[in-house]
Amino acid sequence: MDTHGTDAEPRSGPSTERSVTLRVNGDPHRLRIEPRVSLLDALREYLGLTGTKKGCDQGACGACTVLADGRRIVSCLALAVQYEDRAITTIEGLARNGEPHPLQAAFVDHDGFQCGYCTPGQICSAIGMVDEFRDGLPSAVTPDVAARDFDFSDEEIKERMSGNLCRCGAYTGINEAVRATFADEVTR
Ligand code: FES
Numbered sequence: 178m179d180t181h182g183t184d185a186e187p188r189s190g191p192s193t194e195r196s197v198t199l200r201v202n203g204d205p206h207r208l209r210i211e212p213r214v215s216l217l218d219a220l221r222e223y224l225g226l227t228g229t230k231k232g233c234d235q236g237a238c239g240a241c242t243v244l245a246d247g248r249r250i251v252s253c254l255a256l257a258v259q260y261e262d263r264a265i266t267t268i269e270g271l272a273r274n275g276e277p278h279p280l281q282a283a284f285v286d287h288d289g290f291q292c293g294y295c296t297p298g299q300i301c302s303a304i305g306m307v308d309e310f311r312d313g314l315p316s317a318v319t320p321d322v323a324a325r326d327f328d329f330s331d332e333e334i335k336e337r338m339s340g341n342l343c344r345c346g347a348y349t350g351i352n353e354a355v356r357a358t359f360a361d362e363v364t365r
């Protein structure tokens with residue numbers, strides 16, 4: 178029914194908002210939000226942490242990648258209420274004592290970006306990826322999944338970062354930055 182030009186009352190009902198505490202970059206934030214709010218929207222729209230980007234909003238591009246208890250997740254597919262009291266790290270939380278994280282500096286040194294839109298997700302994803310590598314988790318290109326001593330090769334890095342798309346095509350620089358930052362510490 179068309180209600181334009183009528184005195185129809187806006188629909189109202191009981192609030193379904195919930196109280197939730199999100200721990201982001203070491204700081205607790207108490208919020209009242211609808212259970213349907215994604216972690217991505219909670220970060221950007223409620224907390225003002227706009228470093229985490231919204232690309233596809235459907236789990237396909239990786240632009241929204243953050244770390245939850247050190248594991249990488251796409252925050253557009255996560256409900257904020259599910260992450261109560263988990264340790265969330267975003268791109269804003271990576272610097273230490275005013276210095277960028279070594280991977281952030283390497284992205285500059287190796288031309289790992291052009292427009293920069295995918296970059297926060299690329300960097301958070303790479304940090305999570307390296308921990309997966311250290312933990313001996315194989316990828317689709319690991320030759321022997323039982324060996325647990327696979328190489329930190331370009332092929333492994335590309336495969337493990339394949340969930341993070343870059344429309345500018347800065348993949349060569351991204352790969353070099355990841356390798357330059359982490360190769361020494363993960364090479365066994
Ligand atoms: Fe989340 Fe694209 S915005 S995967």
Ligand code: FES
Nearest residue numbers: 291293343344345
């Ligand atoms: Fe532009 Fe990756 S630097 S999308």
